[in-house]
Amino acid sequence: MNGEEEFFDAVTGFDSDNSSGEFSEANQKITGMIDLDTNKSTRSGKSGERPSQENGIQKHRTALPAPMFTRSDFSVWSILKKCIGLELSKITMPIAFNEPLSFLQRITEYMEHVYLIHRASRQTQPLERMQSVAAFAVSAVASQWERTGKPFNPLLGETYELIREDLGFRFISEQVSHHPPISAFYSEGLKQDFAFHGSIYPKLKFWGKSVEAEPRGTITLELLGHNEAYTWTNPTCCVHNVIIGKLWIEQYGVVEILNHRTGDKCVLNFKPCGLFGKELHRVEGHIQDKNKKKLFIIYGKWTECLWGIEPASYESFRKQEKRGDQLRKAQLDGGPERPDSDVADDMPVAQETVQVIPGSKLLWRINSRPPNSAQMYNFTSFTVSLNELESGMEKTLPPTDCRLRPDIRGMENGNMDLASQEKERLEEKQREARRERAKEETEWRTRWFYPGDNPYTGASDWLYAGDYFERNFSDCPDIY
Numbered sequence: 001m002n003g004e005e006e007f008f009d010a011v012t013g014f015d016s017d018n019s020s021g022e023f024s025e026a027n028q029k030i031t032g033m034i035d036l037d038t039n040k041s042t043r044s045g046k047s048g049e050r051p052s053q054e055n056g057i058q059k060h061r062t063a064l065p066a067p068m069f070t071r072s073d074f075s076v077w078s079i080l081k082k083c084i085g086l087e088l089s090k091i092t093m094p095i096a097f098n099e100p101l102s103f104l105q106r107i108t109e110y111m112e113h114v115y116l117i118h119r120a121s122r123q124t125q126p127l128e129r130m131q132s133v134a135a136f137a138v139s140a141v142a143s144q145w146e147r148t149g150k151p152f153n154p155l156l157g158e159t160y161e162l163i164r165e166d167l168g169f170r171f172i173s174e175q176v177s178h179h180p181p182i183s184a185f186y187s188e189g190l191k192q193d194f195a196f197h198g199s200i201y202p203k204l205k206f207w208g209k210s211v212e213a214e215p216r217g218t219i220t221l222e223l224l225g226h227n228e229a230y231t232w233t234n235p236t237c238c239v240h241n242v243i244i245g246k247l248w249i250e251q252y253g254v255v256e257i258l259n260h261r262t263g264d265k266c267v268l269n270f271k272p273c274g275l276f277g278k279e280l281h282r283v284e285g286h287i288q289d290k291n292k293k294k295l296f297i298i299y300g301k302w303t304e305c306l307w308g309i310e311p312a313s314y315e316s317f318r319k320q321e322k323r324g325d326q327l328r329k330a331q332l333d334g335g336p337e338r339p340d341s342d343v344a345d346d347m348p349v350a351q352e353t354v355q356v357i358p359g360s361k362l363l364w365r366i367n368s369r370p371p372n373s374a375q376m377y378n379f380t381s382f383t384v385s386l387n388e389l390e391s392g393m394e395k396t397l398p399p400t401d402c403r404l405r406p407d408i409r410g411m412e413n414g415n416m417d418l419a420s421q422e423k424e425r426l427e428e429k430q431r432e433a434r435r436e437r438a439k440e441e442t443e444w445r446t447r448w449f450y451p452g453d454n455p456y457t458g459a460s461d462w463l464y465a466g467d468y469f470e471r472n473f474s475d476c477p478d479i480y
Contacts (some may be wrong), residue, residue, distance in 0.1 A: 060385035066414025067375045068149075069096060095420045099149030099377040100412035102402040104160040104173040105386045106151045107185050107200060111162070112382040113139035114169050116364060121193040121223050126262050127295055130287050133221060133230050134266045134298055135306050135364035137257055138283055142366055144237055145281075145303040146378040148247040152408055152423075154183060155430055156444060157477045159400040161468070162386070165190065172468045176446045177201075178430075182217075184449040184462035195222040199449075199462040213237045218454055218461060229456045232257040235270040250280060251302055260456045263290025270302065286311070298363070300354050305365040309357050317357045387412055398473040400447075405480055426480065433479075447476060 113136055120132035154175035163170040173185035176199070186197040201216040215234040222229045235253040252272040258265050268285035281303045287296040297314040300306035369380050376384060389403045397403065407426060410419035437444060448468050454461040 060381075061388055062370060062381065062384065063372060064100070064376050064379070064384060065412055068099075068377050069414075069416060095407075095411065095416065095423060097150055098152055098411065099147070099379075100408050101151045101383070101387060102154050102158065102160060102405065102408060103151040103181075104154050104158060104175065104183055104185075105402055107173055107183055108160060108162050108171055108386060109143045109380075109383055110140040110196070111164070111167070111169055111171055111187060112143065112380065113364065114164075114167050117194050117196065117221065117223075118168060118189070121189070121225055126228075126259065126264055127287065129223065129226065129228070130230075130257070130259060130264050130266055131296065131298070131308055131361075131363055133259075134257055134268065134285070134287070136221070137219075137232055137234075137255060137266075138268065138300075138302050138306050139364050139366075141234055141237070141251055142302055143380050143383060144249055144251065146249065148239060148249065149377050152405070153181060154402075155405075155426060155479050157400055157447070157479050158402060158405070159398055159448065160402040161397070168193075170469065172448060172464070174446060174448045176449050176451075176462050182462065184464075186449075186464035189224075193223070193225055195224065196220070197464060210238050210240045213239075218457055218459055220454060220456060226261075228259055228261045230257055230259055231454070231457055255285075264288065264295075265290075266298070268298065299357075300363075303366065305354055306363040307354065307356060307360040308363050309360040313359045314357060396471065398471075398476045400476050400479055430479070 116132050116136040116139060120129045120136070123129045123132060156175055156178040158175045159173065161170070161172045168190045169187055170190065171185065171187040173183060176182050176184045180201055182199055182201045184197075184199040186195070188195050196219075198219040199217045203214040203216055205212050205214070214236050218231050218233060220229060220231050232255055235251045235255055238250050238252070240248050240250070250273050251270045253270055255268040255270065256265060257268070264287060266285060266287045268283055271279035271282045271284065273280035281301040282299075283302050283306065284299045286294045286298060288294050294311045296308055297311050298306060298308045367381075369378070370376070370384065373379060387403055387408065389409075394404065402408065405426075407419045407422035410416070410422055446462075448465055449462040450465050452461060452463045453459065
């Protein structure tokens with residue numbers, strides 16, 4: 001079997017967490033189930049009311065059908081020891097290290113904080129809109145906090161849709177390429193106030209004790225009422241201690257958000273944790289106009305909150321702080337660097353709160369996760385609902401939707417043996433389909449997206465072809 005015929009459930013990108021309202025794979029038997037209080041959510045509303053629905057669901061579940069399994073009996077060293085410094089798109093991981101979601105569903109978590117987009121659409125000043133867009137860009141990676149399980153790699157042609165009337169959006173995504181793995185998505189406001197789209201191709205590498213996911217692909221947000229388009233890429237995500245020790249995650253890198261109409265730019269620096277962990281989860285940046293004049297300062301943590309303040313007030317505060325902190329800073333910076341070794345990277349102890357500078361404006365704050373989140377792969381309340389499938393939904397969904405994928409469903413229901421068996425079956429089915437296409441000399445045809453150039457950056461992208469919600473699914477492929 002040649003390389004093109006091989007199918008791998010590769011380690012994929014790690015992509016939003018709860019925010020406040022805008023007002024204020026080996027075939028192994030797994031043991032060691034963790035106890036979980038699976039309280040069932042009520043399905044009844046107040047008499048006479050018609051609750052907003054998501055794909056026909058009036059009220060969302062608050063827990064998964066079964067708790068996650070412990071991963072303590074599994075080691076990835078035998079898999080990864082020959083892969084140091086290499087790209088991980090062809091490394092098969094045991095299913096025990098997955099979470100019961102497809103990467104397409106993971107991308108959908110961007111929309112958890114969609115209220116920030118709605119707020120930007122209503123704001124009259126470009127500077128205020130950029131503040132809200134910057135908050136949305138930060139919030140879109142917040143659900144990665146403590147999410148150390150990997151999502152299932154989507155099958156070629158796999159899709160996922162989500163309609164949330166209560167949140168005012170609908171969303172569609174498709175796995176448009178397998179080598180390399182590319183996921184395309186498109187979302188729009190139900191009141192035609194925005195369009196949000198892009199294609200994601202995470203590049204992953206193993207560095208001995210950590211796995212690094214470098215983002216590839218441009219994200220585009222269009223505020224239709226203002227004729228504005230914003231583009232950016234996500235920061236790099238790194239999972240530490242994949243071999244030994246407690247897993248922990250950090251995001252780092254510079255994210256630049258450009259308003260293509262005004263020329264305004266927001267530059268956000270996701271800081272690495274540093275030697276003593278002082279900068280863990282911190283984000284600092286600014287908004288500048290087309291002449292590079294700083295208009296607004298932004299700071300906070302991607303795991304907690306984001307604040308903003310006028311540049312003059314920020315600089316004044318920092319000068320006062322520096323005068324009282326020079327001696328302590330010199331002592332910290334003068335310490336020896338920690339040598340590299342085979343021991344685990346201790347998770348830095350970070351401050352639990354952000355120091356708020358007087359006069360700052362709150363841009364976004366994370367909501368608390370469900371009390372049983374740790375037993376549900378550290379899912380947020382929004383995430384818990386993504387794979388929910390109720391009776392009758394199969395009639396409206398295409399046969400390629402993630403909710404119908406049997407290996408993910410098996411894992412969610414706690415049947416790890418079934419999940420592993422189904423995963424192997426799907427892999428072989430996809431390999432056979434690829435061999436048939438090669439034999440017949442036919443190319444794979446995407447259904448809902450097509451390759452093209454991003455209309456604002458000119459970079460290669462995958463663009464939405466439209467008509468998905470007309471629900472003509474007669475020519476969808478049989479991938480499950």
